[in-house]
Amino acid sequence: MMMKLSIPLMLVLGCMLSVNGQTISGAALKTQIRSNMELAVTQYKLLDRSVPADRMPQHFDEKTGKLKTSDITWWCSGFFPGTLWYIYEYSKNADILKAADARLKLMEPMKHFTGNHDLGFMMYCSYGNAFRITGEPSYRKTIDTAAMSLATRYRPSIQSIQSWDSSKNFTCAIIVDNMMNLELLTWVSNNGGDPRFRDIAVTHANTTIERQFRPDNAAYHVLDYSLANGGKLLRKTTWQGAHDTSAWARGQSWALYGYTVMYRMTNDKKYLDQAHKIAAFILNHPRLPKDGIPYWDFDAPGIPNVLRDASAGSIMASALIELSGFTKGKMKDKYMRTAETILTTLSSETYLAKPGTNGGFLLKHNVGALPLKGEVDVALTYADYYFIEAMLRYLAVK
Ligand code: GLY
Numbered sequence: 304m305m306m307k308l309s310i311p312l313m314l315v316l317g318c319m320l321s322v323n324g325q326t327i328s329g330a331a332l333k334t335q336i337r338s339n340m341e342l343a344v345t346q347y348k349l350l351d352r353s354v355p356a357d358r359m360p361q362h363f364d365e366k367t368g369k370l371k372t373s374d375i376t377w378w379c380s381g382f383f384p385g386t387l388w389y390i391y392e393y394s395k396n397a398d399i400l401k402a403a404d405a406r407l408k409l410m411e412p413m414k415h416f417t418g419n420h421d422l423g424f425m426m427y428c429s430y431g432n433a434f435r436i437t438g439e440p441s442y443r444k445t446i447d448t449a450a451m452s453l454a455t456r457y458r459p460s461i462q463s464i465q466s467w468d469s470s471k472n473f474t475c476a477i478i479v480d481n482m483m484n485l486e487l488l489t490w491v492s493n494n495g496g497d498p499r500f501r502d503i504a505v506t507h508a509n510t511t512i513e514r515q516f517r518p519d520n521a522a523y524h525v526l527d528y529s530l531a532n533g534g535k536l537l538r539k540t541t542w543q544g545a546h547d548t549s550a551w552a553r554g555q556s557w558a559l560y561g562y563t564v565m566y567r568m569t570n571d572k573k574y575l576d577q578a579h580k581i582a583a584f585i586l587n588h589p590r591l592p593k594d595g596i597p598y599w600d601f602d603a604p605g606i607p608n609v610l611r612d613a614s615a616g617s618i619m620a621s622a623l624i625e626l627s628g629f630t631k632g633k634m635k636d637k638y639m640r641t642a643e644t645i646l647t648t649l650s651s652e653t654y655l656a657k658p659g660t661n662g663g664f665l666l667k668h669n670v671g672a673l674p675l676k677g678e679v680d681v682a683l684t685y686a687d688y689y690f691i692e693a694m695l696r697y698l699a700v701k
Contacts, residue, residue, distance in 0.1 A: 350663025363662030385428035423484030460534030482561025521550035549602035614686035621693035
């Protein structure tokens with residue numbers, strides 16, 4: 304795929320080589336990121352205008368031109384307010400602040416939600432950022448309540464937080480994505496809240512290391528348990544991956560990000576080691592494209608003629624920038640260089656929307672749940688959220 308870079312990028316010298324295109328770094332990438340963030344202000348004003356005041360954006364399909372919205376119970380509902388807060392933090396734009404505030408308030412009732420494990424995504428990406436930026440004490444209370452709600456899903460017999468309720472598909476499913484909800488729990492305990500939340504998070508993270516990885520350190524998507532008889536592991540399987548034992552790309556990104564966060568929150572080297580192992584699986588994988596954006600599953604039949612998942616790339620970039628900060632020497636550079644490659648690729652015309660297009664989202668070409676034919680090759684809220692987070696992290700460290 305020929306990669307065309309946007310105008311500010313082409314104007315900047317000092318490009319570095321990558322095989323499928325260009326990787327820019329340092330001042331050149333910062334210039335590109337500033338341009339992307341200006342685009343984010345414009346795009347997210349458009350997106351905010353397009354979504355009814357009591358709803359959240361869910362996805363935009365370029366092929367049909369349709370914007371799908373969700374109610375606040377959808378697992379992704381917190382990403383739109385969270386992204387608006389990030390954009391506000393960068394831009395200080397008054398319209399974006401108004402939108403961030405209004406969409407945040409919509410999320411408040413979800414602090415009592417106990418129907419699945421997604422409270423971290425919903426409440427920490429939204430209220431966590433809002434509290435970090437504003438220090439508003441009532442937001443802190445909301446975060447505490449959300450952690451309490453999430454903790455109700457801890458199941459001692461399997462030493463894990465139950466992801467999904469029992470259904471015709473699963474008895475008691477634990478999905479690797481659950482690693483992303485542990486930041487909410489550990490943050491509350493680390494900041495004067497109930498220490499039990501951190502214990503639960505640590506236990507869950509330890510169980511996941513023991514049971515949810517292949518010998519090559521790729522994560523299985525789903526473990527299904529019986530809660531009866533002391534919690535028997537029934538099977539290792541998938542829901543969104545290519546097959547039961549495949550390495551679903553976004554699952555690997557969630558795992559990488561989750562263990563990097565757990566190291567930050569606990570200082571326990573076991574989590575840093577796990578993050579390095581996951582990074583090694585991803586970065587040394589012969590089927591990771593040179594431009595850094597993974598195919599939707601590392602084991603998808605038909606590679607290279609299968610879809611890429613930009614969301615897996617954006618989550619990975621954000622995680623690698625943080626992990627690079629915990630790493631010394633050659634690997635530190637390798638993590639940062641890979642993040643730079645991903646951010647360069649996501650800034651190309653292939654992935655980055657032109658102003659006024661893509662329904663107001665930033666990134667194109669994300670894959671939600673391909674085997675379920677859900678949200679395939681569309682714009683998605685979480686791809687934008689982690690893209691923006693990665694760019695802001697880059698600006699903060701470079
Ligand atoms: N947590 C669901 C997903 O990553 O699609």
